[in-house]
Amino acid sequence: MSNVFMGMPSLPVFGDGNLHIDEPFPAAAHRELGNTQMRANLRHATHTIRDKRLKVVGELPDWEELRDAGAATKNQVMANLPALLEEFEKNFTARGGIIHWARDADEANRIVSDLIKEQDTDEVVKVKSMATQEIGLNEYLEEQGISAFETDLAELIVQLGHDKPSHILVPAIHKNRTEVRDIFLAEMPNVDPNLTDEPRLLAMAAREHLRRKFLSAKVAVSGANFALADSGTLAVVESEGNGRMCLTLPETLITVMGIEKLLPGKEDLEVFMQLLPRSSTGERMNPYTSLWTGVTEGDGPQNVHLVMLDNGRTAALADKYGRTALNCIRCSACMNVCPVYERTGGHAYGSTYPGPIGAILTPLLTGIKSEENSSLPYASSLCGACYDACPVKINIPEILVHLRGEDVDSKRGENKLPSQMDLMMKGAQWAFSSGKNLGLLEKGLPLGKLAAGRDKKIKRLPGIAAGWTQSRDIPAPPAQSFRDWWKKDHRPAAATTEQEK
Amino acid sequence: MSAKEEILSRITSALRDAPTAEPIPREYRTTSDMPQAELVTLLVDRLEDYKAHVDVVDSAQLSATIAERLKGATSFVVPHGIDEAWLADAMPNGDARRRIDVPGAVLSVTELDNTDAVLTSSAVSIAESGTIVLDGSGDQGRRAISLVPDHHVCVVPMSTIVRLLPEALPRMDITRPLTWISGPSATSDIELERVEGVHGPRQLDVIIVKGL
Numbered sequence: 001m002s003n004v005f006m007g008m009p010s011l012p013v014f015g016d017g018n019l020h021i022d023e024p025f026p027a028a029a030h031r032e033l034g035n036t037q038m039r040a041n042l043r044h045a046t047h048t049i050r051d052k053r054l055k056v057v058g059e060l061p062d063w064e065e066l067r068d069a070g071a072a073t074k075n076q077v078m079a080n081l082p083a084l085l086e087e088f089e090k091n092f093t094a095r096g097g098i099i100h101w102a103r104d105a106d107e108a109n110r111i112v113s114d115l116i117k118e119q120d121t122d123e124v125v126k127v128k129s130m131a132t133q134e135i136g137l138n139e140y141l142e143e144q145g146i147s148a149f150e151t152d153l154a155e156l157i158v159q160l161g162h163d164k165p166s167h168i169l170v171p172a173i174h175k176n177r178t179e180v181r182d183i184f185l186a187e188m189p190n191v192d193p194n195l196t197d198e199p200r201l202l203a204m205a206a207r208e209h210l211r212r213k214f215l216s217a218k219v220a221v222s223g224a225n226f227a228l229a230d231s232g233t234l235a236v237v238e239s240e241g242n243g244r245m246c247l248t249l250p251e252t253l254i255t256v257m258g259i260e261k262l263l264p265g266k267e268d269l270e271v272f273m274q275l276l277p278r279s280s281t282g283e284r285m286n287p288y289t290s291l292w293t294g295v296t297e298g299d300g301p302q303n304v305h306l307v308m309l310d311n312g313r314t315a316a317l318a319d320k321y322g323r324t325a326l327n328c329i330r331c332s333a334c335m336n337v338c339p340v341y342e343r344t345g346g347h348a349y350g351s352t353y354p355g356p357i358g359a360i361l362t363p364l365l366t367g368i369k370s371e372e373n374s375s376l377p378y379a380s381s382l383c384g385a386c387y388d389a390c391p392v393k394i395n396i397p398e399i400l401v402h403l404r405g406e407d408v409d410s411k412r413g414e415n416k417l418p419s420q421m422d423l424m425m426k427g428a429q430w431a432f433s434s435g436k437n438l439g440l441l442e443k444g445l446p447l448g449k450l451a452a453g454r455d456k457k458i459k460r461l462p463g464i465a466a467g468w469t470q471s472r473d474i475p476a477p478p479a480q481s482f483r484d485w486w487k488k489d490h491r492p493a494a495a496t497t498e499q500e501k
Numbered sequence: 502m503s504a505k506e507e508i509l510s511r512i513t514s515a516l517r518d519a520p521t522a523e524p525i526p527r528e529y530r531t532t533s534d535m536p537q538a539e540l541v542t543l544l545v546d547r548l549e550d551y552k553a554h555v556d557v558v559d560s561a562q563l564s565a566t567i568a569e570r571l572k573g574a575t576s577f578v579v580p581h582g583i584d585e586a587w588l589a590d591a592m593p594n595g596d597a598r599r600r601i602d603v604p605g606a607v608l609s610v611t612e613l614d615n616t617d618a619v620l621t622s623s624a625v626s627i628a629e630s631g632t633i634v635l636d637g638s639g640d641q642g643r644r645a646i647s648l649v650p651d652h653h654v655c656v657v658p659m660s661t662i663v664r665l666l667p668e669a670l671p672r673m674d675i676t677r678p679l680t681w682i683s684g685p686s687a688t689s690d691i692e693l694e695r696v697e698g699v700h701g702p703r704q705l706d707v708i709i710v711k712g713l
Contacts, residue, residue: 010510010511012515045692046693048692048694061530062528065526068526068528069526069529072523072524072526073525075520075522075523076522078520079520079521080522082509082513082516085512100504101505103504103508151700152690153691154690157690170690172691177692200697200698203688204698207698207700210700211614215610215611215614232676233675239688240687240700240701241648241686241699241700241701241702242700244648244680244700245700245701248645249610259508266670266673266675269670270531270666270670273681274666281695284629284683285627285683287551287687288680288683289680289681290644290678290679290680290681291675291678291680291681298604298605298643299637299643299645300644300678308508310508310511314512314514315511315515318514320518323515
């Protein structure tokens with residue numbers, strides 16, 4: 001097929017998988033806020049990482065220039081996506097890799113599961129990957145009788161604890177060391193019963209637990225941080241060496257990657273490999289980065305597959321005000337600085353992608369009308385800390401406001417009758433369109449004073465305005481409006497002097 | 502329509518407003534004139550911060566330093582292309598400790614797991630981030646040998662050190678299997694505090710060699 005668009009423009013096709021929240025954000029946040037241990041853990045962890053990030057970012061005199069280059073590169077990628085995808089496929093295939101395309105979560109899961117079954121095995125080792133989390137791969141494989149072993153320490157903690165990730169970089173950020181120790185003691189076979197909560201010893205326990213799996217696994221499943229179009233190269237950025245184990249030792253490697261992960265070429269790594277580690281773990285460089293291009297004879301997996309995933313990414317791309325959300329490199333700096341995330345934690349967002357980026361990416365991938373996802377763009381005070389921290393300068397507050405508008409517009413269409421909000425906005429339009437109208441409205445101020453009563457506070461407003469008074473009182477309005485006071489107090493000078501006599 | 506055709510058609514449809522993107526501004530640092538002695542100091546500082554052990558030696562001392570670093574290992578693996586002279590002092594009583602990984606006659610994963618240490622050279626190093634790049638050449642070997650043994654002794658010739666990542670990338674053949682190593686394996690997954698030593702080699706010894 002040529003890249004020239006021939007037919008009718010198609011409607012966006014949204015994604016599915018672990019992206020739909022079944023409880024509105026305010027309700028979920030309210031519940032999560034009750035967990036004081038989690039809040040203490042999150043506060044400690046997010047403040048630790050913030051300080052580390054600031055220190056290593058401050059070391060680079062050209063940090064802002066790197067951000068500018070990063071943002072522009074990603075915009076280029078999105079504008080030229082079809083050509084870059086074709087170029088990548090040609091190069092990856094020429095070097096012995098096999099590419100599969102998946103329209104949605106279900107199709108990707110089926111492709112991966114079939115590839116595993118071809119290898120006559122019922123277990124795989126996994127490198128931490130957001131894409132496979134998003135499509136619910138582990139759950140799907142379990143239904144197919146295949147055990148997927150997460151090998152990243154935090155993912156292992158989550159998997160052993162029958163828990164859900166709450167952060168994209170450190171999925172077990174909501175657990176402290178003592179809680180991790182307790183999970184290991186309860187769930188890890190052959191663990192030393194005298195295990196303490198020292199992080200070094202906990203890491204050693206994980207090493208022991210996974211070593212045999214690494215050395216005997218026939219198939220590994222990974223994600224990818226970057227894909228270079230001009231060479232067909234894939235990159236995985238990690239810390240523990242579990243990634244290297246999975247990418248090197250098994251005979252078969254299956255990588256699942258969103259179509260937006262492309263970079264034009266090698267030169268772009270010089271930007272992104274400076275931006276990513278400093279923004280995510282606050283290190284000058286992560287301990288290990290692996291790059292591979294198809295198959296290398298005599299080194300690493302000889303059966304190399306890549307699943308290119310859409311699952312709503314093209315729908316996000318179709319939103320011209322929201323598409324820069326696809327520029328995200330999953331560093332997690334935005335959640336580490338977010339005052340809302342720091343208090344509610346990641347579970348409140350109900351999606352694979354929590355925090356500020358999740359509040360825009362999730363509804364962009366699924367559509368604003370999906371279940372309770374329309375509540376996500378409101379999970380922000382619009383303070384803008386996320387925009388400042390973002391290494392590729394995604395203007396998250398602007399997209400949040402855009403999606404709030406989408407939400408209001410989509411609901412307006414649902415009912416034939418105008419909503420309370422419509423009526424209030426109509427009223428505001430009338431009142432603020434002329435001084436005369438506003439003056440007329442202000443004559444009603446004493447009524448408000450009457451409603452406030454003796455303690456001079458209005459404690460409950462009717463209708464949707466009740467949301468405003470749920471957590472605060474409105475002080476009684478003054479007896480006269482500012483404009484009335486101005487009129488009386490600023491008479492012509494002569495008149496004032498006359499009065500003072 | 503195949504999945505590929507359908508996805509490409511969705512993209513084309515999504516981009517029907519024909520967004521134009523500005524050219525990529527590359528105003529960041531791409532070159533450096535840091536003298537070689539300072540490059541070494543910077544690289545040592547970064548590697549030690551990652552809890553790697555670093556020696557800086559003249560080429561005449563290399564063999565003795567390697568012997569010292571491999572002293573405690575009951576066995577070690579070397580890639581087939583390693584310079585024999587580097588091992589002169591490490592094998593005073595014959596080569597019983599040494600295992601050579603040769604293409605076509607490679608060590609099994611189990612054999613590697615039963616080997617204490619590995620000695621490799623390296624392709625290029627980035628001082629500013631403390632990063633050493635292995636590219637699978639004959640003196641670095643396939644990826645598994647520098648991964649499975651728990652102790653990695655890595656030789657960094659001084660001429661391969663640059664300051665910045667943008668200076669290092671042109672020296673890499675991107676289609677080779679590359680491993681960028683910045684310290685021993687580590688994790689920050691518990692309370693975001695860094696702990697060294699998980700699945701990769703827990704001990705990283707770097708030997709920077711002047712005159713190489």
